[in-house]
Amino acid sequence: AQSVTQPDIHITVSEGASLELRCNYSYGATPYLFWYVQSPGQGLQLLLKYFSGDTLVQGIKGFEAEFKRSQSSFNLRKPSVHWSDAAEYFCAVGEMTGFQKLVFGTGTRLLVSP
Amino acid sequence: KAGVTQTPRYLIKTRGQQVTLSCSPISGHRSVSWYQQTPGQGLQFLFEYFSETQRNKGNFPGRFSGRQFSNSRSEMNVSTLELGDSALYLCASSSMTASGNTIYFGEGSWLTVV
Numbered sequence: 001a002q003s004v005t006q007p008d009i010h011i012t013v014s015e016g017a018s019l020e021l022r023c024n025y026s027y028g029a030t031p032y033l034f035w036y037v038q039s040p041g042q043g044l045q046l047l048l049k050y051f052s053g054d055t056l057v058q059g060i061k062g063f064e065a066e067f068k069r070s071q072s073s074f075n076l077r078k079p080s081v082h083w084s085d086a087a088e089y090f091c092a093v094g095e096m097t098g099f100q101k102l103v104f105g106t107g108t109r110l111l112v113s114p
Numbered sequence: 115k116a117g118v119t120q121t122p123r124y125l126i127k128t129r130g131q132q133v134t135l136s137c138s139p140i141s142g143h144r145s146v147s148w149y150q151q152t153p154g155q156g157l158q159f160l161f162e163y164f165s166e167t168q169r170n171k172g173n174f175p176g177r178f179s180g181r182q183f184s185n186s187r188s189e190m191n192v193s194t195l196e197l198g199d200s201a202l203y204l205c206a207s208s209s210m211t212a213s214g215n216t217i218y219f220g221e222g223s224w225l226t227v228v
Contacts, residue, residue: 032215043118043204044219051214090157100145100208100217101170104157 002027002093006105013081014113021076021108023091032094033074034102035065039087047089050074061085086112116141118220120205126226132193135223139186139207143218145169146188148180151202151222160203163188195227 003026013019025031032051036044048059055067065076074091088109092102119138127133139146147162147170159172163182180190186207192199202224208217 034217036219043120043221044206046216046218049214049216092157094215094217100147100162100164100206100215101159101172102149102157102206102217103159106156 002031002095002103004091004093004103004105006089006091006108008108009106010109010111012111012113015083016080019076019078019081019085019110021089021091021110023074023076023105024072025074025091025093026072027093030069033065033067034092034094035059035063035074035076036090036092037061037087038090038107044090047076081110081112083112083114086110118205118207118218120203120220120223122223123221124224124226126228127195129195129197129227131195132191133195133225134189134191135203135205135225137188137190137205137207137220139188139205140209140218143207143209144186145208145210146182146186147206147208147217148188148190149204149206149219150174151204152198152200157204160190192225197227199225200227201225 005024034049035047050067088107090107091105094102121136145164148160151157162170166182177193182188202222204222206219
């Protein structure tokens with residue numbers, strides 16, 4: 001069965017510092033991988049996705065993520081965090097069959113200190 | 115292009131009642147899925163519809179049901195509401211393209227059961 005682990009429940013980063021959010025997945029084949037962000041009271045906004053090809057994917061808001069098959073990881077990075085990045089971040093794995101079913105991690109809440 | 119639209123955004127129901135939530139997908143998207151988000155269980159897949167047919171179903175009781183119309187709009191229904199059904203219900207739509215299956219979420223419907 002598919003599963004996603006986000007080992008960090010909370011992370012605090014100083015504004016302007018770099019960020020890395022960890023995500024490990026379990027899936028029998030090559031997965032679809034996604035990162036979503038959720039601000040309080042809002043829905044999920046897609047940051048980026050990995051489907052195939054280049055293992056370093058660029059997303060919106062200056063985020064990027066790297067797919068590492070050998071480590072079953074898809075970590076999210078940003079070189080310089082802004083106060084507006086404070087939110088909850090979810091990693092998800094989806095099936096490649098075209099079925100629209102995502103399995104989500106438990107999320108990492110990012111706090112940005114001044 | 116309009117995003118995924120969910121109505122109503124907020125609602126309060128009494129235990130034992132039923133509720134219907136509506137979702138309008140992004141124009142051209144034929145797949146619609148539903149997720150429940152709670153603090154305790156996180157984001158969980160409810161079901162997915164494609165061309166008016168349920169393709170996939172999560173592990174929820176039969177009180178949770180859905181349907182999709184010929185214009186791809188979808189509704190989900192929860193009967194005999196329980197306190198534990200209080201949650202954010204998220205609808206997502208997607209379309210398979212050459213760059214993979216990109217899944218977009220709406221802002222959600224906040225359901226409170228009292």
